[in-house]
Amino acid sequence: MEKLREILKENFQKDKRNKITFLTGAGLSAASGIPTYRSTDGIWVKGTKFHRPEEFGTFRYFSKNQEEVWQFNLFRKGMFEKAQPNNSHKLLVDIEQLIPEDFSIITQNIDGLHHRAGNSGTKIFEIHGNMRLVRCSLECSKAVYLYPKDITLDRIYEEIPEETWEKLECPKCGGLLRPNILWFDEYYNERLYKVDTTMKIAKNTGILIVIGTSGATTLPLRLIEQTLQYGGYILDVNLEDNNITRLTKDKKRALSYRMTSDEFLSEFHKALEACNVSL
Template sequence: MNELNDIIEEVLSKEKRNKFTFLTGAGISADSGIPTYRGSDGIWVKGTKYHKPEEFGTYKYFIEHQEEVWQYTLFRKKMIENAKPNESHKILADLENILGDRFHLITQNIDNLHRRAGNQNIYEVHGNYREVKCSMDCKDILSIPSNLKGKDIKEELRKDEIDSLKCSECGNWLRPNILWFDEYYDEKTNKKFSALKVAKNSGILFIVGTSGATNLPLEIARTTLKYGGYVVDMNIEDNHFTNLLKGKKRALVVRKRSNDILPVIKEQIEKSIEQGI
């Protein structure tokens, strides 16, 4: 841990490129009881049908099965609303208070737990379940209709819910404001370019609970390295970041759980600030 402490002190002492950025994924919410997306507990179950996420979680599937996708979305919404921020979420909120505008959070999670824990400076690169947009992209991003509540897995949509899920501009279905597997990152929904700008100006990027299975997280890590920042991979297993970081001077791998390592990072940052570093 001495190497990590030295890196934290170095970044804190800089006038420029001194930002602390945390890139989080589903692993950080696992302790809150939310299944990871791709794991064995992340396989979608709908009635007697079984879907792998790469098949179900697509725009193509939504266009053909709008009610089914919304039923599952509202089932997952109920699961998320019943979950509570865990200790890792709370520590990241504390770190934003400690670091102020030097803190940035980029998350792939759509579960809103970071906001509920108190974080505000967040880039939700996979969207979120708080919002909807027209499936034909003809209106701005909107708050999810207030009559849409979480449901049990087999609970059908009511007529008033279906009516509220139609675009007032064109009459087509509204969809969750999330990134599906057959879609591309953009700025409007996913803050792609804003996230990459944060990566460019990061003195250190902590990767927490994400394997880097999609291209933007890898590009964020690659950008931080390119512009001279450190990248710390904090996952319990090797992942898609492993090859990217192999042999890099400004890369550090920590194979520990987030709730074990984040308190250590917080303590070191507080200690360094108190010492005037």
């Protein structure tokens, strides 16, 4: 970890102090009991009962199969609510406390565990949405609403009660609500997914630590490219090589760490403490 300490000292030179940003994916929440998306036991590898994920996880499919999609999402919401932040989430809270002005989390995760662990809400940017909010599927307005209470399902194909359907009606137009998440056939935007904000963060990031994501979606890869373009470091923390590995191959300011998120974040926290003491 000597190279890590050198990078931190370089980042915190008084004349060029830059942000430290964590780009997190589903692998970070695996220890909380939430399946990842593309690992061997992942949600999108197994798919749903009848469909490939790239078909099922779309607004197009939702518009024709609303009950099936809501069954899946209400079951998954129940899974998220039962899960607890793991040690990696807690270490990120500790790291934020050391560098509150220079810290950001950009997350692909919709489980809300960064918030529940205790990271500041103003420092978390959820680029794929979250399961705390819903919005009108008919887009009668730009409003988002808190998820109705007590509407999770214990089983993925459990029948949705009538009273739950009533809670899923848009309060403005009476249309069906939808999860406030990004589906495969939709696009990143600033209003819902903070694309412009996170690209600006990446531009001003001296060290971008990528943890628990294979880099299979476009915005994370753009964020990595942005950080590299403006002279920042990329630290790829994953158990296996992935799309990020290929993107950063032969880049002098990119390093790979093939270890668990707990192991890396623990070492990073220690290195950061030592760096702050010595500056």
